[in-house]
């Protein structure tokens with residue numbers, strides 16, 4: 018599903034290179050829910066952006082569904098992202114002047130789907146995430162948790178094989194956070210969606226099938242982490 022080999026990334030700042038990720042090897046299997054945990058600045062967002070093809074790595078390879086995304090040109094990558102990858106942002110990133118239904122149907126415009134089919138599909142997904150009664154509302158008329166549900170429906174409308182979520186509950190209270198994680202796990206069980214969820218909340222990470230920890234740009238093994246906890 019997702020295979021990362023020897024992935025490294027550095028940023029160039031005023032002539033100086035700062036290494037942010039160093040020699041990451043990682044496999045995520047189909048239907049897995051993986052939490053990527055690490056303190057602020059450990060490189061979580063950088064890794065997520067690389068995996069989702071939003072940035073190119075300095076070194077190493079990223080394969081999704083058997084295709085190496087780091088070598089694709091921009092057009093090919095944009096097309097690949099549209100078909101294989103979904104993304105959920107901490108701040109939802111909905112378009113304020115479009116209705117809930119239009120927000121979710123929008124990615125299908127780029128796939129050339131007919132308006133009637135787009136609407137039907139968006140409505141199906143919104144019903145699935147519990148917003149079947151809110152189709153014609155605008156994002157500002159919804160709570161944070163409801164806006165995140167819209168963004169989750171939008172991430173799934175193109176039927177991606179993997180969905181990356183960057184602190185999806187970062188702006189939500191504890192109860193809503195639990196509801197959103199419940200929803201992601203239900204979608205995983207019922208639709209077989211693979212999720213990689215970036216978080217710095219232990220409670221969120223503990224609900225994933227597997228936790229991957231990043232520290233200073235390197236993956237920390239389970240043993241190292243447990244040793245650290247004991248000491």
Ligand SMILES: Nc1ncnc2c1ncn2[C@@H]1O[C@H](COP(=O)(O)OP(=O)(O)OP(=O)(O)O)[C@@H](O)[C@H]1O
Nearest residue numbers: 028030037055056057058059060061062063064217
């Ligand atoms: N565009 C950039 N240019 C230079 N340095 C960057 C850039 N983006 C990120 N960094 C640096 O890379 C490191 C990792 O950042 P990243 O955002 O991946 O961490 P993070 O673990 O997601 O942190 P947080 O939890 O605070 O979002 C940080 O030291 C950051 O300053």
